Amino acid sequence: MLDDTDRKIINGLQGGFPLSERPYAEAAASLGLEEDELIGRIAALRETSVLSRFGPMFDAAKMGGAFCLCAMAVPEARFEEVAEAVNKYDQVAHNYERAHALNMWFVLASDAAEDIEATAESITRDTGLEVLLMPKLEEYFIGLKVDA
Template structure:
């Protein structure tokens, strides 16, 4: 899966208030959607809103950068694959070119710019663990940067709760 440049929340107004309805939506949907023919309609009904309002609020949260992604999380390791968090230093003068070179690879799930020497982070998703090293070598060569892999040692689930 390839994505366009992700905007980190810290690049936006970090203290912008989140509407109470949006807080309720985030709190409810992070626990999952019901496995029914119309999951958004059922989730909306549980929130006391319409399906159209729920979908509009999700689109607005994504457009504003409050949410950077909305979708399923897969345990790729259970299917034999591997996710690897990676980082590199992209010189400011070459940032756009480095981002484009990294995003050109279908194995790159998403990336984030950060204010640190390692200023560009991305997630690599491959079907088999033995693909990690060759794919990272291709990405590093195409982007002209050293890519540092940070393989997962332990998985954590962080439950974001936004008090009303």
Template sequence: MTIDMNTLDKAILNRIQTRFPLTSRPFATIADELGSTEKEVLTRVSRLKDAGIIRRIGGNFVPGKVGFVSTLCAAQVPEEKLDLFARTVNTFPGVTHNYLRENAFNVWFTFISPSMTIIRDNLAAIAEKTGVRRILNLPATHVFKIKAKFDL
């Protein structure tokens, strides 16, 4: 779905990327800041999400600080299985996102879990459900957080 974004859409996207309001009605707070209404902001956020411009709105946590582990995974997925593989991976709790790369290992995704054992078990289940056997598990040894903010 392609949509035209106006000034308010861009202002909303700029605003929700950092310092998301921790209030009982965060979209009302954002609306007040932008001179709009809560209903209008919610409608626009929903439309931007439906169009795939917004993937998710949520907190980012350092896994180790909350007792979790994280890993980066790379899979060698035949083109005819790309859709099945992505859909399957996305059903597992702890998968934050996945993306295509131009490489023999063409699907990459991150996995966060209470233990590496759970991640290994989930990777085995993904392999079983999709028939994709070449999945690398690349656990994080050092975490580097890069703030990605897109100024619209």
């Protein structure tokens, strides 16, 4: 499992990775590690999926595109069929079944903002079910802070 060095890396490097010639050397120095040790540790954490990625996190909305959370109330008997109909769209970035009358929650993502509503309408045509659009109006999230 994770040792103290792994925890130090996960907790200390969730942002602020340097934009310098030897960024791992710079980041390693701030954590009291050697460059190659840090690279090896990150590779191992990626290998075991403790880190799902190491690199830049992009915001699609700022690229001129958009993300939009959507919700649907899907009759239980049709759930698998509707999940398949929704998931076949490339614009569906993730989709979760949740315990609620609104039981299907998915995110539409596109680098073209106008694509979002068009896709939602298309899903409604395919399934006969209303898609509730829940775009973010305001973001209150203050940085990531997962503790390893």
